[in-house]
Ligand code: CP
């Protein structure tokens with residue numbers, strides 16, 4: 001049997017995505033139903049970037065399934081002192097049952113997976129954040145019902161969180177609109193492939209400049225920080241470029257009256273979103289954060305059987 005990984009959302013097909021979301025709903029409805037699936041097993045969580053939600057949700061998911069998480073920060077593994085990724089993958093594969101990694105380069109996570117004989121889960125790279133996208137789709141379905149045909153408007157940076165959400169929304173047959181300033185568009189290869197997947201499933205893709213055009217009548221309005229982890233040196237130039245891209249009440253008012261606001265968090269009130277929107281009645285960010293747990297449980301079950 002080939003080892004399953006979750007390096008990007010493209011590791012799932014539509015059937016696997018919907019099954020995983022159904023499992024996450026079951027895990028949320030009855031957290032005890034899945035206890036024991038990882039009994040006696042260990043999962044290495046190796047993070048070289050900060051994390052609140054991803055770390056606590058995956059650690060809790062492993063424990064809920066009866067397993068034991070081993071959490072290590074950047075320089076705690078010999079990897080941080082130059083031990084090759086391949087050697088690390090070989091050793092961890094002999095002892096643990098899965099590796100969850102948060103780091104900078106997507107290529108490093110892919111190299112780890114090439115050499116591992118256990119599932120590797122991408123817990124965020126500069127390019128992708130698949131676990132976040134699973135929680136996002138679960139949250140949209142919870143609040144608005146069937147995903148297919150719903151319109152998502154992403155305002156701001158064409159970043160890692162967007163790439164994964166775009167891939168997931170495409171598989172679910174949603175209409176994805178993104179409004180970015182010039183120079184901060186999403187990766188064209190990822191967008192091109194996601195657009196093809198979206199149209200195969202009845203959805204569509206539009207790349208825009210104007211936030212108002214993206215948001216018009218949308219069911220879901222989403223944003224993320226303007227400055228991602230690792231981009232601190234570009235902060236001034238990014239803040240200047242993203243002037244006019246804040247999701248505020250005036251922008252939100254142009255979405256559908258039933259529209260929800262989402263943000264993967266952490267949020268910076270007054271930058272990418274105004275406080276009245278993120279703390280207002282259309283915001284579902286706390287459900288979105290909680291659903292990181294239920295979708296992590298489902299993802300581990302999918303990968304580890
Ligand atoms: N949304 C998210 O991944 O949050 P953390 O960086 O806190 O894990």
Ligand code: NVA
Pocket residue numbers: 124159160161224225227228229264265266
């Ligand atoms: N785009 C952000 C997401 C944090 C969860 C980052 O990469 O820092």
